[in-house]
Amino acid sequence: MDLSLTEEQQLIVDMVRRFVREEVAPLEDDLDTDEDRLPPEQFAKLVEKTKEMGLYGLGIPPEYGGPEVDVMTNTLIAIEYSQHRAGLYAPCYGAFGGAGLSQLYEATDEQKEKYLYPTLRGEKKTFFGLSEPSGGSDPARAIQTRAERDGDDWVINGSKLWISGADRADYGLLFARTGGPGRAGVTCFIVETQWPGFNVRRVVHTLRQALHATEIQIENLRVPNENILGQEGGGFAIANDRLTRQRIPYAAACLGPAFKAHEMAIEYAQIRETFGAPLSSRQGIQWMLVENEVDLRTARWLVLDAAAKADRGDAFRTEAAICKLVASEAAGRVIDRSMQIHGGLGVAKDLPFERWYREIRIRRIGEGPSEVQKHVIARDILGAGLR
Ligand SMILES: Cc1cc2nc3c(=O)[nH]c(=O)nc-3n(C[C@H](O)[C@H](O)[C@H](O)COP(=O)(O)OP(=O)(O)OC[C@H]3O[C@@H](n4cnc5c(N)ncnc54)[C@H](O)[C@@H]3O)c2cc1C
Structure with a gap:
């Protein structure tokens, strides 16, 4: 099995390494040691550079405007772009662009217009809401958040725990039980954080100061049926x-x-x-x-x-x-x-x-x-x- 780098991969690795060492790491001298965001002008400069490198939008499929990069090259880049103080949870402070929630590439055209494209343009932030106070290791059994059909809508009640970045997000994926116990009873909904009934109850402080985990309380959150992602029962x-x-x-x-x-x-x-x-x-x-x-x-x-x-x-x-x-x-x-x-x-x-x-x-x-x-x-x- 040959896992040695191609010439092109080596060039990319060297380029990203130089970028991290010469452009990103020096900025950290002037930042709080737990910072995960850059001042807008510094961020814009870094984005300009990742665009020049042809690597902006890493993780976005090429048909949606991302670079042609296979999983191996992406992996090699991830090993490089995290080599600075904030690198574990804020690699290059997001200058490679967000791929958004990958599940949305399978969304309907309307859902893509409303949610995916603004996210790819950097206009909307997201969360991924699977874990609950009842457990995260085995969500298929643990999910107790319930969605009930009401006319053209669903009404959701329950709570989520540990959800990263929900306090900064515009929308996200919320997994709720629409059927019986187990995998087949879970459905994925796209929900907006400003809708009535969606409440970030508290920030949960952890070892990670940046990118907060949150607890979410969901009370009679009304979600239109067209906001189901995929099929009813297909959430797991x-x-x-x-x-x-x-x-x-x-x-x-x-x-x-x-x-x-x-x-x-x-x-x-x-x-x-x-x-x-x-x-x-x-x-x-x-x-x-x-x-x-x-x-x-x-x-x-x-x-x-x-x-x-x-x-x-x-x-x-x-x-x-x-x-x-x-x-x-x-x-x-x-x-x-x-x-x-x-x-x-x-x-x-x-x-x-x-x-x-x-x-x-x-x-x-x-x-x-x-x-x-x-x-x-x-x-x-x-x-x-x-x-
Ligand atoms: C900072 C942070 C950010 C997070 N962000 C998100 C997020 O954005 N979205 C989201 O949905 N979730 C998020 N999570 C939740 C994370 O995925 C869960 O914490 C994780 O899945 C474990 O679930 P739990 O904490 O409920 O532990 P439990 O499921 O209660 O498990 C407790 C312990 O028992 C172990 N265990 C479980 N089952 C077995 C078994 N069969 N045999 C042996 N040991 C077992 C587990 O490994 C764990 O160590 C985040 C968590 C943290 C800490």
């Missing part, structure tokens, strides 16, 4: 498909800060002296660096393998679960060791480690926790009969 398939696809770029972006942390640890170990010799001469430090290297190479290989399968059109559900599991856990270890090598500086806000350290912890839970990835992999090994 929509959610599941999105979660599987999302796992490869999600895993790749975990590796960005980890690669950068490792690079910084190597440099620091060579210049920092204790007891009359550089840290890099000590086996205790060397082994930490070696473990970083092994973790990173293993995870990168698995992420690229999953991307290659997706590009070939092969089934990649298990590979996506494996790479999400391995990359999120490996990145946490690498950042932790790199922090340790930096001593006190490792925990100071002068350097990006402390932000990465907090935010990378969420990656073992978000987009399906490690245990859920193992459940997916076990199902593949043992057969679909597993509950």
Whole structure:
């Protein structure tokens, strides 16, 4: 299996690396250490550059105006564009443009006009509302938010928990139960955040200061029938498909800060002296660096393998679960060791480690926790009969 980069991919990787190091990272010297947005003029300048690179709209299918980039190249870019302080949850502060909610590419023409296109133009922000207080690992069983048909509308009641960015969003996808228990009873609705009955009850503060998670209270929210995305009862398939696809770029972006942390640890170990010799001469430090290297190479290989399968059109559900599991856990270890090598500086806000350290912890839970990835992999090994 050959996962080496083509000449074109190497050029793109080098270009994005230069962009992050020369254009994005220096801006962070003047920002709050937890910032996830740039002042508009700086943001506009970065967007100009990503457009010049031909990479604006990454993740948007070419027929909707995005660049012709396969999953593998996209994955390589995600490893690069996250290599700065805010990179894990705000890679390049959004300068590569948002692909929006990928499910909307399957929407009706009217839904695309109203929701998808304004999002692609950067005019509307979105949320993805699946998890509830009753549980996020097994949403097919846990969803209690209920939608009842009333004439041409649906009336929705319930609550959602952990929904990222709903406090800033214009609309989003809300998964609610329209039928009996289990997968077939879940329907996906497009709902607007200013509609009466949609209330962001509170921001839930987590280890991640940027991009808030929220709790949403839904009281008699009236949604027209034409705002069902896909089919009534087809909501779980929509959610599941999105979660599987999302796992490869999600895993790749975990590796960005980890690669950068490792690079910084190597440099620091060579210049920092204790007891009359550089840290890099000590086996205790060397082994930490070696473990970083092994973790990173293993995870990168698995992420690229999953991307290659997706590009070939092969089934990649298990590979996506494996790479999400391995990359999120490996990145946490690498950042932790790199922090340790930096001593006190490792925990100071002068350097990006402390932000990465907090935010990378969420990656073992978000987009399906490690245990859920193992459940997916076990199902593949043992057969679909597993509950
Ligand atoms: C910062 C943040 C942002 C988020 N953003 C969003 C968002 O935008 N939209 C959205 O819909 N959700 C979002 N989530 C929710 C996230 O997807 C859920 O937290 C996650 O799916 C886990 O659900 P839970 O928290 O209810 O844990 P539970 O489902 O209650 O699980 C608790 C623990 O048990 C483990 N577990 C579960 N089942 C098994 C099993 N069979 N065997 C062994 N262990 C098991 C889980 O891995 C977990 O560690 C976000 C979460 C966080 C923390």
